[in-house]
Amino acid sequence: MRALTYHGQGDVRVDTHPDPRIEKPTDAIIRITSTAICGSDLHLFDGFVPMMKAGDIIGHEPMGVVEEVGSAVKNIKKGDRVVVSFTISCGSCWFCEQTMYSLCDNSNPKPENAEKAMGHSPAGVYGYSHLLGGIPGGQAEYLRVPYADVGTIKIASDLPDEKVLFLSDIxxxxxxxxxxxxxxxxxxxxxxxxxxxxxxxxxxxxxxxxxxxxxxxxxxxxxxxxxxxxxxxxxxxxxxxxxxxxxxxxxxxxxxxxxxxxxxxxxxxxxxxxxxxxxxxxxxxxxxxxxxxxxxxxxxxxxxxxxxxxxxxxxxxxxxxxxxxxxxxxxxGQTHVQRYLQPLLDKIEAGEIDPSFLITHTEPLENAPEMYKTFRDKKDGCIKVVLKP
The missing domain is CATH 3.40.50.720 (NAD(P)-binding Rossmann-like Domain)
Incomplete structure (x- = not known):
């Protein structure tokens, strides 16, 4: 698959990577239809976030169509259209039970890095350094979604991606x-x-x-x-x-x-x-x-x-x-996204807000390196970039 890859401060490129696969029964694989560049991605791009490594796939605002699910996934199935939360949460630890999903005890596979830096590890985050798990991100053609039942919301209506994509984060x-x-x-x-x-x-x-x-x-x-x-x-x-x-x-x-x-x-x-x-x-x-x-x-x-x-x-x-x-x-704190997914989707479906007002640029994934610079430098009236793998 093609994916936006970190190569060092100020250097991101669209490279070819192996397609993700199911690793645990709670995983799902989605084919990404829309993904966005977040302002916090610029902190990675500009070298402000520690423990980034060359070859990391970045991006944490994705949505798409389910291609495959693990044997334990119950809430979504192949062919469903879903938005993916940028915070990864198990749904069953003490913090998740308190709906403090961004503080999940179990979703950062490398908690020792965060524990050393912060005292405790928060949840894992897609494409956001090895401090938060080194988990491949969503500016790519495909994404492995851990704890898929907890980290996705199904879009059953025909609302376009542009109206629901930002449920992923912003x-x-x-x-x-x-x-x-x-x-x-x-x-x-x-x-x-x-x-x-x-x-x-x-x-x-x-x-x-x-x-x-x-x-x-x-x-x-x-x-x-x-x-x-x-x-x-x-x-x-x-x-x-x-x-x-x-x-x-x-x-x-x-x-x-x-x-x-x-x-x-x-x-x-x-x-x-x-x-x-x-x-x-x-x-x-x-x-x-x-x-x-x-x-x-x-x-x-x-x-x-x-x-x-x-x-x-x-x-x-x-x-x-x-x-x-x-x-x-x-x-x-990082956002307890899963707490808000359904209530905010309800507001969108009711017409109380149309989040697509924010989008100024829609580009193919291959243009992502150029768009990072445009977004960072605030050129061409750029406020929000949506990428289409």
Whole structure:
């Protein structure tokens, strides 16, 4: 099969690999019909995530048609059309029973790597480093799906791929980000990052009763989408002091809820701060860029909540004294996708939301290396790329 393959920082190629096969009775093999490039894939591409190896197949936002199932698979069969959760979960460990699927005890086949780095291992994730299992990813023609009964949702309707594909990751991720923010009716919610997750966090914040949504970015196309489709007020951080603007917009109090939908590769408008972050990375004092997280802590009102769906790989420097003294609540983590699959599919089928609004580019898999650069560099108005194997 053809699959997008990691060859080092800034180097991904479409190579030929052996087709996946059933390895355990709970496995399924799907033929991928649509898959997407996620913003967190750019962290791999740019070398921010440790334990990537040359030859790894990447990608974690796939859907397709079931080609084969293991003997223990009961919920899906050959010919079914399914969306695959990016987090891999066994469904039977203590964490899965608590619906904390991204913390599954059993789906990372190499837990010792994560245990050494984090204290405990979270769930395995498709195509996202050997820290999270080294499991072949979904930017490919075929995918082996472990725990297939737990990690897929059947699409029984004739909804096109484009309307349901994002159930694999970014729609549940944006929704859980808003849920983690503990939004109450009338709250002012500030969201850093108007990329795909940020756009779904905007939509979800309204669903949860927000009174105002303020979206922060510097990319004109993303800000325009947040304003027109998301009905958000917007701040261009390249032109405005975000902290001062948020104080002005909230009468000095600050937003009630803040969401960091950027993660490890945030960019500082202040060039001194940006240079300092670059230096810390070069000297290995800091592996990620925490500028958004730092700013959100300073911006959030006293007693507010900070939700972090943005991916961080390793160490950051934070104004933790400010967080403690302001009494902030933090909620974060990889998404418990399986918890949200059916409820969010119901919203799509009911016409409450059409996730395809996000797609700006649809390309064959063979164009993936070029599209990674287009997406990373925010060229050609690129907000979301769907690949068609």
């Amino acid at each position: 729609f549940p991720t944006g929704y859980m980000a808003a849920e983690n923010a503990q939004i109450e009716d009338g709250d002012t919610v500030a969201i850093w990052g108007c990329g795909p997750v940020g756009q779904f966090a905007i939509q979800s914040a309204w669903m949860m009763g927000a009174g105002r949504v303020i979206a922060i970015d510097q990319v004109p196309e993303r800000l325009a989408l947040a304003k027109t489709h998301g009905k958000a007020e917007t701040i261009d951080f390249s032109e405005t002091d975000v902290l001062e603007k948020l104080k002005e917009m909230t009468g000095g109090r600050g937003p009630d809820r803040c969401i960091d939908a950027v993660g490890a590769e945030s960019h500082a408008a202040n060039q001194v701060t940006a240079a300092a972050d670059d230096l810390k990375q070069t000297m290995h004092l800091q592996s990620d860029r925490p500028y958004v997280l730092q700013q959100a802590i300073m911006a959030c009102r006293k007693g507010g909540t900070l939700s972090v769906p943005g991916v961080y790989a390793q160490n950051v420097t934070l104004p933790f004294g400010a967080a403690m003294n302001k009494g902030l609540t933090f909620k974060m």
